Amino acid sequence: MKTKKEKILRQPLSNRFVHWVTAISIFMLIITGMGQMPLYGRYLLVQPFGTQWLLSYEATLWVHYIFAAILMFVVFYHLFYHFMRKEFQIIPKKGDVKASYEIIKAMVLRKHEPPSEKYLPEQRLAYAFFAFSIGLVIVTGIIKVIKNISGVQPSNGVLLWGAQLHNLAMVLIIIGIVMHLGAFLVKANRKMLPGMFTGYVDKDYVKERHSLWYKELEKESKKDKNKRKVL
The missing domain is CATH 1.20.950.20 (Transmembrane di-heme cytochromes, Chain C)
Known part of the structure; x- marks a missing residue:
């Protein structure tokens, strides 16, 4: 019978929140930023289902702004949280x-x-x-x-x-x-x-x-x- 391995907390909830919100925000910023260039309408031969909005400059711009605001919020939260805790x-x-x-x-x-x-x-x-x-x-x-x-x-x-x-x-x-x-x-x-x-x-x-x-x-x-x- 295998014994259960002991665990140590390495990444508290705050760190995980910052990591995943940052990752999602950056992913959305990259794909919407490329949509504003615009790359998808010119070079994307096959348009996957549910991605037609990426061809709209106005749609990609507003989504870009939304996730930019989210990224800035999580960055300031991250800095403030660790500064206050001196971590x-x-x-x-x-x-x-x-x-x-x-x-x-x-x-x-x-x-x-x-x-x-x-x-x-x-x-x-x-x-x-x-x-x-x-x-x-x-x-x-x-x-x-x-x-x-x-x-x-x-x-x-x-x-x-x-x-x-x-x-x-x-x-x-x-x-x-x-x-x-x-x-x-x-x-x-x-x-x-x-x-x-x-x-x-x-x-x-x-x-x-x-x-x-x-x-x-x-x-x-x-x-x-x-x-x-x-x-």
């Missing part, structure tokens, strides 16, 4: 590039990985990449919207660079998504997947791959036990 584990640290190289080298050579915290160095770097790309797409998106406000007319140079950088940001986000999903081709990384659905990952996985974080959890657990004894 900065995902912020890149000095030496993350070298540490990422060491971890990747260990995986390729099938050697034991260096001890890691709650987030791997490459996860912190990926977070910074997405933060920059999403920040750029929001700022340039606001510039593109400002031109539609009556009485406000940015210079042609601002509009040109705003549009170009907005497109660049979209490309960077797509590259980031491909790399993010591609990371799960590595078997060791797949054990993190349950955390984004249920919030929990196996205790053995944490103990083996995130040993520094595991030690912190043990210290917190001991402190809680001592407090209970005092009470």
